[in-house]
Amino acid sequence: MSFELFSNLVGAFFTLCIFSFLYKDNPFYQMSEQLLVGISLGYSLVLTYERVFIPYFYQPIFLKHEWILIIPSIIGLFYLFRFSSKLSWLSRYPIAFSMMSVGASVALAMHTSILVQMRQAMVPIENINLALIFIGTITVLLYFFFSKAHTGVYGQFVNIGKWFMMVGFGASFGLTVMARISLLIGRIQFLVNDVFLALKQAFFG
């Protein structure tokens, strides 16, 4: 048995372990689930060490002697005080440092989510589709405006927004299902082509 076939068999085993959950929760699925979490954590830890710790912590401090970076490193260490009941307040310092950037998000969210969308929405209503988009946008926005009760004519108008959202959610649902199905097809192709056919070839020629 070649090393490639052995590797594929390992992949197939864990694929089937995860698929076994479709029948019911079982020890094979539980084992694979915990193994996946552990492997993902180990993978991320090594990547963080190699791509963040070495180039942005070790090299600047110990090779380039940028001693000032010892200060953020100490502040970063404060994260670990999260586990101490008496000193957990120290972990607020690195959190506060990362929360500073919220100032930029005021302007950036205003630009990307509001101004750009409004500019795209404010076009001459030249055809029925543009009219539908305009009505849809207004009614969806009003649907989430809870300061006025959704009753009477206003309620009926606002209700149009719900129907637009249902179509939008349906479209998102359809696209997501298709993305998941393409993953499923990929796994089945792997089991059939890379494992079953390879096994058949290895043992029966």
Place this chain on the structure above:
Amino acid sequence: MKKTVPLLIVIIGGVIWLAWVFVPHRIIQDVFYYDFYLPWARAMAPFAMLLGVISLSMMHYGKIKRRVPKWQYSFFFFAGFIVTSLAGFIGGTQKGGLYMWIFENMQMPMSATMFSLLAFYMASAAYKAFRARSPEATVLLVAAIIVMLAQVPFGVKISKYIPDISQWILDVPNLASKRGILLGVGLGSVATALKIMLGIERSYLGGD
């Protein structure tokens, strides 16, 4: 000291970050951003990862120690974590090593299968929604079915208009609803960011 200083860091830093968006001056763009914030944030980042590793390890250690139901599976977590970490730290991350072998033959197949499982559960959720027989659920499912059919050759065989209808759904009602939701999300984000910057929202600092 416990809450006021972190709060002041957020408020003062937030104002500087807001200025960073609008002020093109060298002190803000280069000195603050490139010489101060980026190197400092990057030097802190590995410790956040360490926090996650310790937190998850402590959780699983606690499960084993207290012998909670299904505690035995926590050993698999430690096995996966330790073997992958050692493979990366000792053997390196290059292709052909144990680290990449684990990634390609264990991590990738398992995570892809985990996501593909969702196809079944989404189909089951769709069935349950259809059983509700409400007009809203019907509209949702009809839109979903048209969008799905348009992506496979079978859909075109049913009717040559299905891809056009699907494109219209994506371009018109879907766009209108997503734009309305995005505008709401944008307004909410700006309001929340302002509340954090002005010190009104403090839940991220935790209790006590």
